[in-house]
Amino acid sequence: MVKDDCIFCKLANGVIPAASLYEDDAFRVILDANPASKGHALILPKHHYQDLCELDEAIGAKVLNVAAKIGKAMTDGLGCAGFNLVQNNGEAAGQTVMHFHVHVIPRYEGGPKIAAWDPGAVSAEETKEIIEAVTTRL
Numbered sequence: 001m002v003k004d005d006c007i008f009c010k011l012a013n014g015v016i017p018a019a020s021l022y023e024d025d026a027f028r029v030i031l032d033a034n035p036a037s038k039g040h041a042l043i044l045p046k047h048h049y050q051d052l053c054e055l056d057e058a059i060g061a062k063v064l065n066v067a068a069k070i071g072k073a074m075t076d077g078l079g080c081a082g083f084n085l086v087q088n089n090g091e092a093a094g095q096t097v098m099h100f101h102v103h104v105i106p107r108y109e110g111g112p113k114i115a116a117w118d119p120g121a122v123s124a125e126e127t128k129e130i131i132e133a134v135t136t137r138l
């Protein structure tokens with residue numbers, strides 16, 4: 001399914017031209033318009049899924065292979081020293097475009113710093129609570 005008012009549906013399906021790195025029957029990979037580092041790319045499924053929880057299983061099974069292919073080509077072609085995959089689900093997690101996508105962000109020696117989280121702490125009691133809350137819903 002394609003959503004008429006979705007910018008990523010349009011970019012993924014070539015309705016709006018994009019700086020495209022890769023395309024197959026299920027995905028298009030484009031350069032991010034506001035890159036965190038040189039080569040920052042977005043893996044877009046051609047069908048519309050709002051987020052990871054909506055994603056079709058077959059598409060989900062393929063997406064990491066596409067990420068690996070892109071990451072290897074970035075390492076060889078752009079000379080990055082590593083790369084991050086980032087995938088945001090929900091506004092609270094930083095998702096701004098409500099069409100599932102995976103960021104592939106090349107990382108360079110001495111390159112731009114990319115914010116991570118401050119490591120926290122967790123008690124034994126909270127660990128038990130978390131395990132109970134999650135595992136009973138799987």
Ligand code: 5GP
Nearest residue numbers: 007030031032033034035088094095096097
């Ligand atoms: P999110 O915050 O939803 O995980 O990431 C959305 C990403 O899409 C952002 O990094 C933003 O720069 C990028 N983006 C938003 N609109 C466009 C667009 O029209 N073209 C391209 N190439 N990237 C976009």
Ligand code: ZN
Nearest residue numbers: 006009048099
């Ligand atoms: Zn869409």
